[in-house]
Amino acid sequence: MxxxxxxxxxxxxxxxxxxxxxxxxxxxxxxxxxxxxxxxxxxxxxxxxxxPAAPVAAAPAPAAQAAPVQPAAQPAANTQVPEENLHQILSPMVGTFYSAPEPGASAFVQVGDKVTPNKVVCIVEAMKLFNEIEAEVTGEIVKVLVQDGQLVEYGQPLFLVKPE
Known part of the structure; x- marks a missing residue:
């Protein structure tokens, strides 16, 4: 219950x-x-x-499918790498994005950091459960697409990674 x-x-x-x-x-x-x-x-x-219904720019997908991707308000860094060559690390759930393990601690990853498939890159909190999100690929973080404490949706890109 x-x-x-x-x-x-x-x-x-x-x-x-x-x-x-x-x-x-x-x-x-x-x-x-x-x-x-x-x-x-x-x-x-x-x-x-x-x-109450919130204004929506596009018709959303059902909960079992990815919601429409919305661009982040302020990306963490600018890069000249074409985005079609980059891997997106996506949010696996609706929740709150945290870049560090606790307030005041340094971020799991920053632009320029090298990552491996099992490297934790952030936490998404949903219903008081803190879910560690892993990089899924080997490469370099080239862009952080969301801000610490921001609400993220299922399927929303969190990071762009230049695969090795």
Whole structure:
């Protein structure tokens, strides 16, 4: 059974994203969230909450597919490398991006750092769970696409890596 604070956290994350519909089922309990109005409905073992719709530039994909990619407001560095030759490290979930293991600590990686497939490059926090994100490739970080503390969406690019 879901706890109310977990449901509130999910609603908050969905409301801040461009996702219009989200569904999660764990151990026989199911939460479905749809953006459209302000009415909250509850059903036996199924909770349906409707959050106010946020303006969306493009029609979002269902939760099982990647959401539309939105460019970061301020990239960390400029580079002359063509982006089609770069590997994107994508967020595997909706959550909050953290570049360091704790406040005040140095970032996992910075522009110019060499990475390997198992190197942790950041943390994405979702529902109080801190998920380490690994580089997936060997190469050099050429661009950080999000800022520390920024909300990220499923499938959103976090880093650009020049593969070796």
């Amino acid at each position: 879901f706890k109310i604070h977990e449901i509130r956290e999910i609603i908050k994350l969905i409301d801040q994203s461009s996702i219009k519909e989200f569904e999660l089922e764990i151990e026989g309990s199911k939460v479905t969230i749809k953006k459209s109005g302000g009415v909250v409905e509850e059903k036996v073992q199924t909770i349906v909450a409707q959050a």
